[in-house]
Amino acid sequence: MDRAAEAEFSEFMDGRWLQLVRLGYVLTGDRGLAEDLAQTALARAYACWPQIRRAGDPDAYVRRVLVNANHTRFRKRRVAEQLTGTVPEPPLVDVGDGSDDRVTLMAALMRLPVGQRSVVVLRFWLDMTEAQVAEALGCSVGTVKTQGSRALAKLRACPGLGEGVSRELL
């Protein structure tokens, strides 16, 4: 890779780092994992930066890599899961107070399956269209719609999420 391309990638990396870490965080709920995912996405982008640059949409590429890396991590973790004889204590979520909406929101997101969580984050946080989400996740638009609909239904059912919202639906 020539110096110009190196410089261009360096600029891209600095500009997207925080955004990618946040995307990783909202997908995983873990800051360490989020930074690791962001690094993975950027490293893979570096490995084929000339081609990505020619394609013209490096943001879409790194987002897709990050989301897929998270899915892969999740699958690997599930395979490596150890079965125990006792049921682990479910985490306590403070939904009664309502004073910390951020905690409630993140807890609700973390309770979603990884596929539904990815759809919600890409569709509503990054304001991507359904077609863009489908492309980023490597699935059909129909799947995006289905996953999004199920995710929203679950979020609606979460009692702490309604408070502080200015507009009501239904």
Added chain:
Amino acid sequence: MSCFDEQDLGQRVDGALATITSGPAPAAAIVARGRRIRRRRRAARAGVAVLIAVAVAVPVASAVHGALSGPRPSLEHPTPRPDRLPAKMTGLPTPTAPAFRLLVPTLKRVVWYSTAARHTEAIGGLAPITQWTGAQSYGFGRLDGGWWAMAQQAPTTCTCGPGAQEFYFIADGSLTATRIGAGYAGDGANPASRAGAVWLVNQPPATAKNAGSPRAQLVSTAGRPLGPRYTLPAGYLLRRGVGSYLLLFQATSNNHFLLWDPRTGRAVRRFGNVIAAGPEQIAWSAGCRGCRVQVLNVPTGKTLTTPIPGRQPANLTTAISDDGTLLAVQPPGGGLSVVDTATGALTVIPGTALSNATWQNFGWLDGGHQLIVAAGTNNQPGSAQVASWQPGDARLRIATIHNQGEIARLQAGTIG
């Protein structure tokens, strides 16, 4: 009523993430990881390119080599055209043919023909043929230490039951046959896994309660009962006793085989296309492009697989020694091979693949470990070859004979 608004969701996530901050991107680590990924991808691409090159180059080189050097001799899958094969076996010439006896049916009796003495000796004790129906007057099958013989009488001649014929035992070299008993024509006498015994199968009379269910009994070669009588599974013909007490059957309608426990009346195992069976061995060759023989050792339960030359596993001609340890196989248009059923080792006997204008006849001398092969040219009775082979021999020992009577007997007789 729900108070959740997905339109606000993005802003609320934004707000939740506002507290998530991070330092500058670890540029050095990311670039180092990126370079490693790039190196791995290049290596993978190079590996794939090498594989593709090998996959393309090997068949091309093989084709070019084949075109330059002519037909490549292959033990695995020789595919010579039958009309291009030689008409004579090749090997070590010997002045005299190996001495052995042939069991030869004549119109009304059975004789031994001795290749050493070049004369025939009649075998006594057999039912005379009064009204034979088949191409031969007697049918033969190998038993341990000798042969069963069945007089192929017209149905009205034998009064021994429905579809039954008289079965006899002829010990190797003996001039007197002993009567085993009346048995069903399809599978009346069958080898047992112990010497001096025969599985005799017959059908109950049509008026009997169990009419239609064949019965089998282990008897001596003189017909003396040695065990209980078992009712056999319908739709199968007995082929032989295997192991201590099991029986091997062949379906009457197809080429499926059944290993059956007479004590429980249950099938132990099923096979397709059994080509030979010994006292403890069952050899079969399933349909496949390459040809292979699988041998089950019944007492140990172990199976050995041996690839053999040829492409057609069906229609193999076989001969198995009495102890079941040596199995001679010959595919159509192919040469002879011998499988050691104890080890799975294969010995290809060179010079035995002959053109389709020849006849070939082979068997184990007295059921032992010496293979006798006779061959000649169809419709050209000038001469014939008699060859012998035993384990350890690299080639056949071949004698040429010109006696027309002997050639006819070699062609029609049963070697053993």
